[in-house]
Amino acid sequence: MTGAVPAGPAAPAGGARAAGAGRATTTATAPAHAAGSPGSPADRRLRVEELTVSFRLPGATVRAVTGVRFEVRPGRCLALVGESGCGKSVLAHALLGLLPGNAEVSGRAWLEQDGQGLELLGAPQAVLARRVRGRAIGLIPQSPATHLTPVRTARAQLEEALRELGHPRPRERAGELALRQGLHPADLDRYPHELSGGMAQRVANAMALAGDPWLILADEPTGGLDRPLVDKAMDALRALCDEGRAVLLITHDLRAAERVADDLAVMYAGRLVETGPAARVLDRPRHPYAAGLVDARPDRAFVPIPGMPPELTRLPDGCAFAPRCARADAACAAPPVLADGVACHHPGEDGRA
């Protein structure tokens, strides 16, 4: 449904929110309405509740995302990490209404801004096109170089985006956006095949920012980039947070997430299995899958998690990780719920008393 409803009071901050969120969110723990004018950044957030996406295929149902809930606020970066095929990108596409026709979506995704809430999952395409895509939520796509149209220059595509978003001076603005991303304005006159990976990344960032969205959705933005370029791309995302935007980063790369994220959500077989402050989750993961991912890093134990993730068409009734888990026992036949930041019947200690 698309009915605009007033933004509810902010959820309790949970105590886990690290101090020093971006400049724009110094009032983040106050109720949303107490934070100045209706359009103030502190009013804004994306609240996803029980998001579930499945695809009906002949003879099978792919349960890509199951019961996911999280929240993103200005000044913060939430990284959603997990291996390829775990449902991360489907989640991003669901928020923008970009799923194919055979997708079945349930749950709620409240985009709260200007004192109003818009429910994204039920919103008609026309509303998403006019109010959400590019304007409230900017998408930085997977492999930016292949996302650009090969037969037109970067400038033609960026100016087109600006024009469609109603910008009065697309040509000037394109140059400004390029400069802010560290591109020489003349670089915009290149065709996509003439751009290096890093330059294509910056063009993609400029496109995502064309409509001045407050929420940036970055879907595996680092594919094919080498480490220094990944670091630069992450620093660029961090800068967007620090100027008061919210960033939802989707990645398989723990080191990239570590560099930029305030909060981390670990996804396994379509469910969130652990959430919390990024530094804590990476340092002392509590869910055995999260612990396995961290241990698999070459600068840690470099030991793989045994087995493979389950098929999303045949998820077990209980915990989806149990077949690969050393801690599994009879209790794991029941599906664990995400409580206190971890969805596990036998979570590890988190270091708190």
Next chain:
Amino acid sequence: MLEARDVTVRYGRQVVLDRVSLRVEPGRVTGLAGPSGCGKSTLARVLALMLRPSGGSVVLDGQAVGRWRQRAPRAQRTSVALLYQQPRLAADPRLTLTEIIAEPLAAAGRPDPERVAALAAETGLTPDLLTRRPHEVSDGQLQRACVARALVLEPRYLICDEMTTMLDASTQAHLVAVVEAYRERSGAGVLAVSHDDALLDRWAHRRVRLGETELGEAAPAPG
């Protein structure tokens, strides 16, 4: 020993590699590092006999390479296997994973279903995955099949060009372990091309850095 001697590669007027020398020793892992665009992948393709250099030579176990790609003699061609960063671009979309793994055996005219099954199991592919085609599996699962395919003819040298860059940490650790197990039991030489210093710290016995303009070979091993 697989050796590049003073290899030069030009694309048009652009010089991508300028008299680069590199040695891949049997039984050891040589790391090849360097920034984006420095020619790492080009050098990997030259060593895999997939690209004829404009100058210099490649020597494979004492024999100079004179022909490249499909014209290379079969014995040389099958001695070196190449793994790419993007498995989707390296796998025929019409084949099942089993057929992808078995492809080099079929091309050599000596099918060996047992060996295919053993490698599939070692790379962690389950029977239900093996009947699927590339679009029905994840990048990580497809790369597992590509690793199995690379090992199926028991190459003496294995060139891993950013083999795990697109994969999650656990799949990376697994595939590197599969390559390491193969190296230990076969004595094959491995060239690990990666921009990830943490990975090469862990995996490579020695490391060569290919600069933007500088020559690549580090000080040769003593003796």
